[in-house]
Amino acid sequence: MELKEEVIKKSTKELEVTFKKALPGFDNLKKFVIIESEEYKPFCFLKSLEDKNISFVIISPFLVEEDYEFKLEDRIVNGLKVDDSKDILVYSTVTLNSDIRKITANLSAPIVINIKNGLGEQIILDNPKYRIKHQIKKEM
Helix, strand or coil: CCCCHHHHHCCCEEEEEEECCCCCCCCCCCEEEEEECHHHCCCEEEEECCCCCCEEEEECHHHHCCCCCCCCCHHHHHHCCCCCHHHEEEEEEEECCCCHHHCEECCCCCEEEECCCCEEEECCCCCCCCCCCEECCCCC
16 A cells, blocks of 8 residues: 555644664664554554655554553663553554455564654564464454
8 A cells, every 4th residue: 555645644643753773674764653544544554754665554453453462571661761551552564455354463563652752662572372464353
């Protein structure tokens, strides 16, 4: 899905995010913006501010898996300077497919963001229940 300028202009919310460690495979990119648009809910976009050609579709993993949960390690909490758990947003990257049954979310590597300071990090969970390609429910 190409993120067109019209989507950005129609966005209802934006949040700038700086990753201390770049996302895997995108070593030079650390500054992004999360774009929410009513038109594409429940999906959002994570768009690079350093390379206009790079953007990801993301979704809250709690919408994909009802009982999704994990514990943030102290090093992550400290690294993101989190004071209150209410300040945390969690997203999963989405792999799109023309066949809706093959659209998946990466539940094993959530993106954790502190909304107070815009710091983010993608973490790897050690839980076999959460897969890299977790099918998104059709009813979404």
